[in-house]
Amino acid sequence: MQRAELHVAIREKTGKGVARSLRREGRIPGVVYGGQDPPQPIDMDGRELWQLLHAGGGEHLLVNLYFGAEKDQGTLTLLKDLQHNPLHGKVEHVDFQRISVDRPILTTVPIRITGSSAGEREGGVLEHVLRELNIECLPLEIPDAIEVDISPLGIGQSIHVRDIAVPERVRVLSNPEAVVVLIVSPTRVTAAEVTKEVVEGEGAEAPAESAEQPSE
Numbered sequence: 001m002q003r004a005e006l007h008v009a010i011r012e013k014t015g016k017g018v019a020r021s022l023r024r025e026g027r028i029p030g031v032v033y034g035g036q037d038p039p040q041p042i043d044m045d046g047r048e049l050w051q052l053l054h055a056g057g058g059e060h061l062l063v064n065l066y067f068g069a070e071k072d073q074g075t076l077t078l079l080k081d082l083q084h085n086p087l088h089g090k091v092e093h094v095d096f097q098r099i100s101v102d103r104p105i106l107t108t109v110p111i112r113i114t115g116s117s118a119g120e121r122e123g124g125v126l127e128h129v130l131r132e133l134n135i136e137c138l139p140l141e142i143p144d145a146i147e148v149d150i151s152p153l154g155i156g157q158s159i160h161v162r163d164i165a166v167p168e169r170v171r172v173l174s175n176p177e178a179v180v181v182l183i184v185s186p187t188r189v190t191a192a193e194v195t196k197e198v199v200e201g202e203g204a205e206a207p208a209e210s211a212e213q214p215s216e
C-alpha cells in the first residue's frame with residue numbers, strides 16, 4: 001500500500017463550535033489515537049486532505065503525519081475513518097490510528113473485479129455482492145486491492161471469499177462462505193422486474209379503487 005504524507009496542526013480546543021470555525025477557515029478537524037499515547041486532536045488543510053484522498057489511495061491508506069514544518073518526526077498512521085456531511089458529502093472529520101511497522105493490524109481493502117465472464121457474454125448479469133475484504137497483516141504489506149478474476153464464471157456460478165487468492169502474509173478475516181460475485185440468469189432478472197412492475201401497478205391502482213367505494 002502506498003504511503004502518503006500530510007502536515008497537521010495540534011488542536012488545543014475541541015467542541016462543535018471549534019470544529020465549525022475550523023471548517024469555515026478551510027481546515028478539517030481530526031484526531032490521532034492508538035499506541036501508548038493518548039488521543040491527540042488535530043486539524044489539517046482541507047485542500048491537502050482532498051489531494052491526498054484523490055491521489056489514488058482511497059479512504060484506507062498509510063499516512064505519515066508531520067506536526068510541523070520539518071519532516072524528521074513523522075508519525076506513521078492508518079487513515080481509519082472519514083465522517084462526511086450528509087447533505088453535500090464533504091469530509092468533516094478524520095480519524096487516524098497510530099501504527100507500528102512490525103505489528104500486524106486489522107484493516108479492510110477493496111475487492112477489484114477483473115476479466116470478462118463467459119456468463120455475461122451469454123446474457124447473464126454480474127452481481128458484485130462483497131466489495132471489501134477484512135484482513136490482517138503488517139502495515140507495509142497491506143495490498144492496494146484484492147483482485148478477483150471472473151473470466152471462468154458461467155451463468156449461475158459464483159466466487160466466495162474462500163476462493164480468493166491473497167498475498168502469502170495476508171490473513172483473511174471475512175466469512176469464507178460469503179459470496180463475492182455471481183452471475184445471475186437473465187430469466188431470474190426478468191422475473192424480478194415483472195414482479196416489481198406488478199406490485200407497483202397494484203399500488204398505483206389502489207387509491208382509485210378505494211375512491212369508488214360508497215361512503216358508509
